[in-house]
Structure formats: C-alpha cells, structure tokens
Amino acid sequence: MRFKSCFFFLVMMNSGKLFAEDKFCDLPHVENGRIAPYYYSFKGYYFPMRKGKNLSYSCAAGYTTETGTQEGRITCTVKGWSPVPQCYKKCTKPLLEHGIFYGTETYFKIHEKLQYKCNQGYHAPSGGTEDTLQCQSDGWSSQATCTKKVESCQVPELHHGSYFTTQRELQVNEALLYKCDEGYHTAGGNATEAAVCLPHGWSLTPKCSKKTCPSLGAIEHGGFYPVKKIYEEGDVVHFFCEENYSFREFDLIQCYYFGWYPDPPVCEDVRNKCPPPPLPPHARISADRRTYHSGDRVRIQCQSEYEIRGSGEIQCEKGKWTSPPICLEIQQNCTSPPAIKNGVLLGPLLPSYTNGDSVEYGCQRYYILDGPSTIYCEQGNWTEQPTCLDPCILNVTDMNSNNIELKWRQEELIFLHGDLVEFECKQGYKFLHTTETSPGRTRCDRGRLKYPKCVFQVPVEKCDSPPSIANGALTLPPLTQYDNGSSVQYSCSDYYFLQGSERIYCSEGQWTSPPLCIEPCTLSKDEMEKNNVLLESFYENQVYFYHGDYIGFYCKQNHFGAESGATLFQVQCKRGQLLYPRCVERRK
Template sequence: ASCTKKVESCQVPELHHGNYFTTQRELRVNEALLYKCDEGYHTAGGNTTEEAVCLAHGWSVTPNCSKKTCPTLRGIEHGGFYPVKKIYEEGDVVHFFCEENYSFREFDLIQCYYFGWYPDPPVCEDVRNKCPPPPLPPHAHSNAVRRTYHSGDRVRIQCQSEYEIRGSGEIQCENGKWTSPPICVGSMDKRESETPALEADALIRASKTYHSEEKSRFNYVSSYLVLEIQQNCTSPPVIKNGVLLGPLLPSYKNGNSVEYGCQRYHFLDGPSTVYCEQGNWTERPTCLGPCILNVTDMNSNNIELKWRQEEFIFLHGDLIEFECKQGYKFPHATMPSPGRTQCERGRLKYPKCVFQVPMEKCDSPPSIANGALTLPPLTQYDNGSSVQYSCSDYYFLQGSERIYCSEGQWTSPPLCIEPCTLSKNEMEKNNVLLESFYENQAYFYHGDYVGFYCKQNHFGAESGTTLFQVQCKRGQLVYPRCVERRK
C-alpha cells in the first residue's frame, strides 16, 4: 500500500494564456477554482473554461491553457511539404508539392483547425499513369463520367442501336494509354465486311478509281483490313489565363501532346496534358481565377479575417476563415464553423454577422444562509459582472466565493457550512481529553480534524487505541468512546 500526503489547502498555480475567476492565491480542500483560456487555447480537458477542485491530495486537475494543435504530418510518397514543424498550431497552413512526373488529384494546401487538419493531406499520383479522356469511335457512346483516369481504370463502350460492335466493348487505361477501342459497323459496312479475304487486295486496288465518297466509306472499315487516315493537328487551343508550356511545333502528329499551365494565382482545372487525336485536340483545361477579398463587402457583412494574411488573394479551393466584428455575431451559432467559406471559381460567398443584442442584466444576487456579500448589493448588474461572498466566522465556504451574471441569470452561489462546537459534556461522558494542539479552539471548520486521547487508565472501546483523529462534518463531531482498564 502507498501513502499519499494530505493537504489542508491548495496553492493556485500561475496560469499562462488564461485567467482565473478569483483573485485568491490559496483555496481550502473541496473549494473549486474556475478558469478560462484565451482564444485559440484550451484547458486540460479540451474546453474553453474548466473547474479544478482542491482535494486532500492536491488539485483534481492542474489548471493549464495550451495552444490548440494538430497531429504531426507524416511524409508523403513522391513529394513533400513545408513548413516542417514538430507542432502545428491552429491557423497554420501547410503547402504540399510533388516530385517530377507526379501531381495531386485535389488541393495542395491544408490548414490546421480546432478539429484537426482540413482537407486531408493530399497524395502524389504518377502523371505517367494518367490517361486522357477515353477515345470514342463514330456512332458510339460510353459510360465515361470522370475527367481523369488512371492505370487500371476501365470504360465500357456501346454502339448506337442501328450499329453493331466489333472488338472488345471495354477499354482499359494502361501506363497512360488506352487499349484499342472497338468499332461500330452499320448495315452497309456489314455487307462489305463479309467480302472474302482473297478479294480484299483487288478491292483495295479498285478503290483508287472509286468516287471520293465511296472511297472514304470503303476505307473506313473492314473486318479484314482497317485503313486509317492519320490526320495532323493545327496549333493547340489558347486558354484564358493559361500558358502553353510546349512543345511548340508547326503542326502536331496524331498522338502528340502539349502541356498547359496557368498564370499566377490561377488554378488549373482539368487535364494539364492535351493530346492530338485524328486532327482534333482532346479536352483542354481551364484556368480558374482567384478570389480577391473586397473590404467593402467585408464591412457590409460585419466581418473581418480571423487570421492575419499577407495578401488578400486566395486560389480556387482555398478555405478562408472570417470572424465577426466586435458587437456582432453569426446568426447560425450551431454550425461548427459559420465563419468559414471557400473560394469557388473566383467567387466568394461572404458569411454575414448580425448585430448582437446586449445580454440581459441580472437583478440583485441571491442571499445565502450564514453568509453575506462583501459589498452592498446593487439593484441591477450588467452581463459579465460578478459579486463576492464571505461566510460568518468559522463557517466553511463551499463552492466558488464569486458568482457571475450570465445572460440574466446568476451562476450558483456558494454554501456556508456550519462549524463544529466542542462539547465539554460529551468529552467527559466519553472519557476523552482534547490534544494540547487544539486546547484554545472552541470551534472547528467543516472538514477539519480534531485530536482526542483517552483519560489515564482508559482505552478505546471499539479500537483499543488511546489516540484519535475525528473529522468535523457539517457541524457534527462523532466523539470517540474510552472505557476504564480493568485492574
């Protein structure tokens, strides 16, 4: 068994980044200490305010205010991030980057909030394993819905009702390229596709004398031979606020590709690589504009930035945190983060704060038995005001000596617990004497211990011992009983 030293009082520790609701520097056992942390900090239990109780072995929980932090970030494959810190605090922003030939699928910025990181840390993906939009042969449609595809992704291709599919109805993205798509054959094409193989060469030679429309129709498809006209592409399309990274060529062959980037503060949405396919360029990206904070709009909505920013420019997808100006509040206080909004394609929806109606005042504070206010009461108190109580002599104050006016209601007042009064008659009746340490005391506080011992030639009736420690409990002392030793 281990022994714990009992204490009669607790020293109020120094508190950084917070305040106590009392000026006392020492509290008795069972007294409560209420404290509040500054904005951006939390108590030992993770709250804004917390109560610590002085117990016989010390504080129930040591008062402490610490900065809200986020979990340490792990390294990401094929990339990194900055700044690298041991501890990230609320409001910190981390920027991720990828190695060459790798890119992000979504955002490259995350921010530390009171609930953790948002959004989740990104992943670097191999761009060489990304495929352009899937090829679609004439008279066909597919179930393709995504903008970007990766190795292993499959797309199903179907022909229109009057056409018949030839080849696999499913294509797959493999190392940045699609497997060969099927073809859709019409009724005329089907008759031609039934031409015997031995006649194919003769038909090809004969096709040179056909009219142009017959020639193109014949050359389109045969189950034995497909002749494709490899068409080149002209200059790549220009995109607004975008930059063509190259290569710059007079013309581009089928299968060639070019890379796009965006001007500063613009966000590239869509594939950065565009391909030449049979004389046409595949889907091009767009460069989404940034959001520029408008001070006039902020003032009209009674808001200001929560975190200090070097610039008032945010990229598409960036999260921006606002707070209300003094005297205003968010109308939807139940929302987890009513002041947070996101830059969306250069547009910003500002949150709105409304005028905060002054809190209700409180009437005179309640009176307590065997206690009184330290100052004469007023008829009315403003929200946030406080008053202090004290107890009559030898009465024990249980609870907080100070109460607060909160939205028209007072917090709970303390109790004054009566002391124990020493009875000479009870001591004589039970054959006990008061230890010399307590000789001059007639009253004892609730919770105090009183020392007794048996008269000469007497011992404890229940315990057999001669020394006793009895605790005062709400004005009651249970006296030990001593009996005379038999001769």
C-alpha cells in the first residue's frame, strides 16, 4: 500500500511539471501572408508553442498588417495567438477625375476614410456632389468617380447573357431587365436583374460573371476530397499522399474568383532520400547538394550575432531530417535613429534603444512620406528609414513658354507627389498632335513635372445650319453658323426609332452623317379580326410599336395557326410593317 502511495505521488509531481510547461499555440494560419518556411518544415518540433513565445510574420506584396506595416509580431497566450495574425489589402489613394480629395495622405490603414468632392456639373455614384470611401480588408469600399449628369444611358454589350428588350438607349429612371446564362450570375449575384438609368449612369452596370473553378485531375500517388465536377468560389480541397509519399508544402487549395490558389501539390517519394536540409532562421549549412540519402549528416552553423541552441548536426533518417537546432539572437542596443531630409522624428526620443524598440517619422508640409513611418531596432541596427518626396511647384515662366494655363484655378501653385495636374491651352492655341486621350494631364513625380506644349491654332472653316431629317428634328433651334468641332443632337417623333448616332459634328465645314427615324408599326384591329388573332394581355391598350419590338398574338378559341399549327406567336415590327399570323377554325 505504501508503494502505491509513493507511485501516485511521483506521478502527480511529474504531471504537475508537464502541466506547468503546457503548450498553447499551434501553427498560425496567415491569409495573404506567412511565417518563415522553416517553421512549416518543422511544424512538429516548434508547435504547439508555449505561452510567452513570440513569432513574426510577413504579408504578401500589396498587403499590410492592421497598423499599415509589412511585418507583424504575435505572442502566444493561454487563449491563443495575440493579436490574431491578419494581412489586409493596402489602400493607396486612387486617381480621381473631375473632382478633388480632402486631405493629402497617400496611403491608408484599415477602417480609415477618404472624402472627396466632385466639380460643378459632376456627381458621385450616390448622386450627390460628395462621397466617402473606407479602406477595408479587400481594398476601398467603393470606387471614387465623378461622372457628368446624363439624360439617357447607352445599353452596354452583354456577354453570357441577354436583354429583355432591343432598345439600345434608355432614359433616366427607366429600368433595363436582363438575365445571365446558366453557370453565370448578374452584377448583384442573381440569375435575373434590373439595372436603372440614373442621372449619373447605371445603378449597377449589367454584367454576367462566372463563379466556378475547373475540375481537378488525378494526383499520382495520392488523392483529394471532396471530388466534384464543378467547384464554386470558396470551396476548399484537401489532398493526401500514399504511404512513403509526402507533400513539400501545402496540402489544401481553395477556389477563388480568379481560379485555384495555390497550385495543386505533388506527392514526392520520401523512402530513400531527404529533401534539401532545413535552414533555420539566421543559420547556414556547412555543405549543400541536391540529393541526400539515409545516414547523410549536415552541420548547421548560426550567423554572427546569433548563438546555437541544440545539436549543430542533423541526420537524414527514412526520408526525414532529425530535429535541427535554433539560432537565438544575441541582444544588442541601437544608437540614436538617423535623420531624414525634409522630415522630422516624432519620437520617442531616448538616450538609447533596446532590441525591438521603434520610432516614428513624419514629413514637413507638402512632402509625402515614402516607406514605413515606423522603424525598428534590430540587433543594434535600425531598419530602413523612409524618405520624404518633394512636391511640385508650378513655374509660371515654363507655363507661358508652353502656352498653357491651369484648367482648375487654385490659390497655391503647389502639388504633392502623385497629384494629377490638368492644364489647358491658352485661347488660340491647341495641343500638339498626340495619341493620348488627355494630353493636358501630367503627374507630379518626386518634385518633377513634365509640362505639355500647345501650338498656335490655325482657324478652320465653319459649318452652315445642320440638315433636317424626316420624322425628326433638332433638340435645340438651329443656328445660322457653327464653329468647327461643334455638335447638334436630333430626336425622332413619338414612336419613331432613331437609327445611327443622335449627335452629329461639324468637321472642317462639313457635318457628319445625320441619323434616320424609322416609322413604327400601327396595330390594326381589322387585320387581327381578318386573321382570327387576339393581342396578348401584356400589350393591352398599346397601338404603336417601335421598329424592332416583338408583339405577342394568340389564336381565337377553337382556332390554330394555318401554317404551323401553333396557337401563340411572336411577330417583330420591321420598318412600320407587321406581318400578322393567320389562324383558321378547328374542324369538329
């Protein structure tokens, strides 16, 4: 009995020791980022980690941590990793035409907002003159645009879908109904949707998109689950290998809107050879070759300023390496942080800085910070400090010599790095012949500005009054004479279909071709009675139909189509002509 008590006491002591050294945190998953590849290769050795251990992770290109940095640091706690490692899409100040932003910042952190205002005569997507964007985990909450108020909307080309009308232009507040082909979805994620023409354009531009990934082929020496013919966005596929085979990296992939990521893995034979030996952070190997067999040994050495913990030699055994050592930092302090041109050190100001300390920088007025605003002390050296990019100061002499002036008046002739500057030619001058759509636009680049050039404009011949068209007229009373480049707009009489461009232009004394007004079809009750057909209820009380419209008819009771035998018909209006279907009485 006494022996059993002692045994129980020893087991409890041993259990208490294990509990005190309990491990809490598994290998973290960092979407759009990762930790050092070394930790993935030796997951079983490092994880789970004990409380108080730190781990660094880095975000992929175009992503940052929530604080706006490229790298983050997390700590293992009893509740898991803190903070949870996350990488967000970095928000960069977008381009904006016909409007201005409030504020001069270039980069934005998650949840930060950016407000802008549109120029007179232009509207934001909300319909007002101002709107606000917010930096979210996948980019800006919406697109910053300023569009000119319109009176009608052109029907866009639609792939993988069809419209319920043949009209090519709709007026403001009119709805455009469309549907997508099987396997595709509308801009709002539905099979059928209606887009409304608003003063600033379509409420949601018609578009049909696919949200599936291709099927996966067979995996040599392995397999995967689940197996589907079609995978939808968000689906995750897990892979597994046969005995004596293993993956080099990830064992799962996911279906995104752009396809599979990452690529499907490959099962490699690990029976008689090992992969290249793992290289712990801040370490190097004594020799390196492509192939290693069971029994091969490799010595690992730490870099300077790091000390080794564990055996410095690893061995290949049955396709796997024995546990490698760890290289721990030899703590070193940093001197005062470096100064930057046209910038200031915001602090904190200390006599000396220990490993892991940080300081923050800012730029003088009109200068833009390029690089991380915060730098860190790492083993006696500061991480790379940022720079302050110069603004552009307009030179009035250069503007006069190029015969240009600012398109939008402002008090100060100073633009920040990255700002878009828009010029226009002085009266009597024009831009040099160029293929650019907006030759007057240029961008401030680190204090340098490339000025566009305007030359004297030779007067061109004017146009007389525009031609008249049948069944249509100009939207405004005609003038006796028009300048080169001027335009006029036509409209057709009620129910007449406008074919061609509604707007023509004066080009060197000649007008471009005017449109045609195609007559509508007029419903004839005599023809309907003569052919024993009735009008579908959808078209009830409608007498006139546009060229190209379809009209639905059906046979009277106890009648059927004389040619086809059908009872329902769709007839198209073609240039004022309507070919009525003919129904005959069913014989008893």
